Amino acid sequence: MFRRPRGVLACGAAIAGLVIAAALTPPAARATPETTLLTTPQLSVAFDPQTGLPAKYRLPGREVLGAEREELRRAQWEYAGGRTGGDEYGKDIHVSRTDGASFEFTFTGTGVEYVTDRNSDKGKLDIFVDGVFRETVDAYHPTRIWQASVYSITGLPAGEHTIKGVKRSGEYAIVDAFKVHSGTAVTTVNNDAAQISYSREPGFANNVGAVVGNKSTGAEARAAAVVRRIDVRGPRASVAYRLDVDGSTVASFALVYAVKGSALQVTLEEVTGRKGWELIEVHTPSLVTVAQSEKDAWIAHGNDGGLLAPLATAKESSLPYGVRGQFPNFSILPLTLLGKAGVSVAMEVPGYLNNTALTVYGAGAAKKATVGAVTLHRIPGGATTPSLPVEQNQVVRLDFVGDTDRSGTVDWLDAAKVVKARIPKNPTKYYDDKFMYALQGQVGPTDRTAPEHTFPQAEDLVKRVSSLIDGRPQVVFMAGWPEGGHDTSYPAVGTVNPELGGKAGFDRLQTNARTKYNTNVTLDDNWDDQYDNAYTAGVFDPKYITVTREGELERHNAWNGVDLSYITGFAKYMAGPGRDRAPFTKKYYGLRDGVLIDGMSWWSIRNDFDPAHPASAVKNLEDGKFELIDQYARLGISVGSELLRSPFIGRLGFTMDGPTGGGWNGFGGTPIPLMSLVLRDSTIYGINSGGSPDLRSTLFNNNRTHTWLDKATPDAKITGLYYLQYLPWMKLHDLDVQTFQRDGQTATIGFGGGTSVFVDDASATQRVVYRGVEIMNGNSVTVPMDDRRIAFYSDTAKTLSYPLPHGADPAKLRAKLITATEHVTHPVTVKAGRITVDVPANTPVVVTTR
Structure with missing residues (x-):
């Protein structure tokens, strides 16, 4: 697979x-x-x-x-019910993305209003009443308007009538409801009423x-x-x-x-x-x-x-x-x-x-x-x-x-x-025990923006995180490292950003991070986007840019707010200058073990209509992106990228983002950990949660947060991510799912060997039992970090306990309260065979058992 x-x-x-x-x-x-x-x-x-x-x-x-x-x-319309993010009538809609899709509503009365929502992704519909074309309405609006009546007719003879709408443009057409007029009375009919029919494709x-x-x-x-x-x-x-x-x-x-x-x-x-x-x-x-x-x-x-x-x-x-x-x-x-x-x-x-x-x-x-x-x-x-x-x-x-x-x-x-x-297994185990995050150096162009983190400031953050997680390993993906800044100077990668400290500053950051803080500082690189500006003179070459179906060079987005990017034609680029870029980057920047290539997996499907070098998305994957991953693998570097996509399963070491559960649900299903079960050995994927830990999603979907940190990030956010999410995930992520049970909004996943996860969406709580011992209850954890350290953590002040490990001497237990600047001796006792610690809110206590 x-x-x-x-x-x-x-x-x-x-x-x-x-x-x-x-x-x-x-x-x-x-x-x-x-x-x-x-x-x-x-x-x-x-x-x-x-x-x-x-x-x-x-x-x-x-x-x-x-x-x-x-x-x-097949139906051309989908029913979407149970919606909570908007103000639809009845909290449901029927939606179509197919031009030519139609609806018909038969009613008894003297008039009718077609109710939809208006937004920038909506377009035009032709409206017919009793088989006669009336007008073309436009549901487009630059901002969202809920329950908008975009067509209304009154004064019809009392009796049975039919209104029909045909989608003509826009990304979506929506049917929210109809308002039926009968004299002065107005009745609202929801979109799922039996009197409404929705078209099917031939x-x-x-x-x-x-x-x-x-x-x-x-x-x-x-x-x-x-x-x-x-x-x-x-x-x-x-x-x-x-x-x-x-x-x-x-x-x-x-x-x-x-x-x-x-x-x-x-x-x-x-x-x-x-x-x-x-x-x-x-x-x-x-x-x-x-x-x-x-x-x-x-x-x-x-x-x-x-x-x-x-x-x-x-x-x-x-x-x-x-x-x-x-x-x-x-x-x-x-x-x-x-x-x-x-x-x-x-x-x-x-x-x-x-x-x-x-x-x-x-x-x-x-x-x-x-x-x-x-x-x-x-x-x-x-x-x-x-x-x-x-x-x-x-x-x-x-x-x-x-x-x-x-x-x-x-x-x-x-x-x-x-x-x-x-299915293929993950090509590396390197990332399994690492706390991972991205760190912005400077968004380009550098003549218009100030650095967010110089290399010395980046080291200060690495030092702070190291203290907060008790020296456990980190991987930091440094962005904005090339001259010109982030999303500005690719594919020119030969000069380190002098605004951040230049090559000497980057080398010093890498060395100190590795030797002092158990941290691998590597790169957040980008191969999909290229730029034609002063920073890329002599390096940018339009013949390596994707050609659109219309015969134009493909451009995508001004990620830095100024320079509109060009899209790399990956197959031809890797047959040209791209084949030398990875070996150069690895050697010049001293890369070890891992690298993040931004955008590569998110944009897995890109076709190149270049008459001289045509390449379907498959060819661009096979001869381009997969070749890049393989080339880095031969250099001892495992590649991670942005979003999980199926072609990259078993190829990438990790993705920064990933599924949060659910997906298309036209048939009205309930969540099961299907992806979690299938992909446990194949990849590590992130969670799109805005940087805050979504604990129930982590336990249910086997994802974890890969976020951006900066010098203003509160200590509590860092410790919450690491102790509440990463540590339990590290214990569970590669265990095989054996059983699953659901009772309403409560789900239980069994892994065998006395290990289970309990998730209750109704009460927004979660619980983990690992090898017969509870290691998480709500937002509190007592998790072994290794064979000699146990972490105690909660987002509220409370007393936590954990069974005294076999052979541990209660008299030799040592506990330390961990902050960003110091580790302070903290009281620890043993009661009824359990290590017991009082923990302040959002402040970890680590107990050493030997």
């Missing part, structure tokens, strides 16, 4: 006596005696001869047919289709896929399709199904284009389905933490697709799980640009959930730029899973554990 995109991945676990069913296809496509079988000892797949899709998956002992064969039409006959592009005109067309042949050879089946436009075949492709153990890998192969057409993307929105009529059916995904819903309570919904060629809808963890009594399935969408399809539809016993993918083959170019081959052919990987953990039931934990076992 999440490896380089070529090759077949390892298989999942074997299953005995279990099956799950099939894809959606039209009624005429029911399996016949001529159904083609791909049979192996652990998994058999029956292919429908008309659709070419799996009609059923059979595991030893049982089979379940996919009874539903209708064309799948599906593909047989649920296999594609988008093709005309290379001469740039026009695109949707085409249903027609089966040409199905060939089975050993554990591999190839289903060949043709694509017709206006009665003429314009392209063809094959979906190849390869079985290994109880895993099924689906790839896109044998692609051809004809008569000036080329294949752009293939839609297989329904590859695995579970039905409410089957016992204990459920659905889950893990993209931003994890959500689970029994199908019985799941809401009808469709996961929106990401914009083609940009970030897919699941860019962090593209993993979806389906299950029912006796079996679960994990579906991974490994293509970096591919979208996950997830749809819940129907009602009652007819309700179903189905998953699939949209596989991108080419990214269309512009009038003067080429289309880009994606160079990645994976569609999905399916793992069919039974009771792998032998708990007596089959649930999402079984599927998640199978996935965890095969």
Whole structure:
């Protein structure tokens, strides 16, 4: 999972006596005696001869047919309920990002108002009343206006009428409510009322289709896929399709199904284009389905933490697709799980640009959930730029899973554990025990801004933090170190900022930090952004800048408020001057063990339409960013970056930011620690919490805060981060999740060996038991720092205790009260076999046991 995109991945676990069913296809496509079988000892797949899709998956002992064969039409609107951050009527909305999406509301009265919210991300809608176009309304406004009536009509004849709206522009269209007028009475109708219908996008006959592009005109067309042949050879089946436009075949492709153990890998192969057409993307929105009529059916995904819903309570919904060629809808963890009594399935969408399809539809016993993918083959170019081959052919990987953990039931934990076992591990353990933060030297340009921290001031902060955490190891990512300042002078990295103290000052900071304070001061670098200014003269070269589809050099943002950045074309840059930059940086700046490369993982998807050096986002990753990571690894440096994205799992040592839980929740799921379970061995990821510790998120989602500190940061913030968040995380982060239970807003995660986490969102509290001993209760901790030190800390003054370790002599215990400037002897006693300490608020006490 999440490896380089070529090759077949390892298989999942074997299953005995279990099956799950099939894809959606039209009624005429029911399996016949001529159904083609791909049979192996652990998994058999029956292919429908008309659709070419799996009609059923059979595991030893049982089979379940996919009874539903209708064309799948995904919703163009999503319901978002339980909203707390705004002032919507009813605290919910329906939202669409699709131009052409429509709503219709049938009411009885003499008038109606369409109520939405206005903001800068909203646009225009065409309004029809009783089938007659009335006007185009604009929901755009530079600032947010809640419950705005953007269209109103009165004076209609008393009786039944219909208002329809069609999205024309803007990022979002919102339906909040309608106000129905009947004479002088006005009644508000919420957006989820039965009288309101929301449009669906057209599906593909047989649920296999594609988008093709005309290379001469740039026009695109949707085409249903027609089966040409199905060939089975050993554990591999190839289903060949043709694509017709206006009665003429314009392209063809094959979906190849390869079985290994109880895993099924689906790839896109044998692609051809004809008569000036080329294949752009293939839609297989329904590859695995579970039905409410089957016992204990459920659905889950893990993209931003994890959500689970029994199908019985799941809401009808469709996961929106990401914009083609940009970030897919699941860019962090593209993993979806389906299950029912006796079996679960994990579906991974490994293509970096591919979208996950997830749809819940129907009602009652007819309700179903189905998953699939949209596989991108080419990214269309512009009038003067080429289309880009994606160079990645994976569609999905399916793992069919039974009771792998032998708990007596089959649930999402079984599927998640199978996935965890095969994904790549973190390439380093270096960051596991380090307190990490970024430190700003100077935001450029330096002729307009003053330094925030000179190198001597940076050393003062390192010294203060070292005292507060009792000399435990730190990693500090220094920003603003190049001449010109932060976000100003890349790719010129050969001169140290003289405003901060120059090269000699940086060397002194590194040496003192390492020898005096157990701290590695390294760099916060940036390779994605380049600048054309006085600081980069002779180094900046536009031929290494990404070219947009329109043929322009790509520019992004003025991060420093002055200089608009250019975007690096990573593949061509690493084939040019970029290949020498990492070795130079490592040697000149004396880098050890780690470095932070800002922005690299956040902007994982960047396409380069340069006619001389075209590169899809996949090529820019493979030949650019991954090559940079590998180059630094050969130099003994582990790279970290900004935001967790799936292509970097198992490659980066850490990311500064990461998921905080939840994610898309159109189906109404409840949180589960799915991402936490799967990625525990694969990466360290941060938390977007504004720098303050979100303890429940840390315990539930296995993230930790990587923040910016400065000379004005209060001691209490530093100690709160380290003692309340980092120390418990260090004990738990690489332990395997064994069990999970939820009771309302209370969740319990079991790790085995007497270790558990208890999180209660209702009371905003948390508790940790580690190896049978409580180490956290609320915002108080008693945590072993190593084999001879125990930390006692609370955000309020209180008495804390911890069991006296075996063999420890109570008479030899020593306690010290820790501040930024001194460590003072502090009273400690042993009562009933427990070390007992009175701690002031936000002030750690460390007890030495030997």
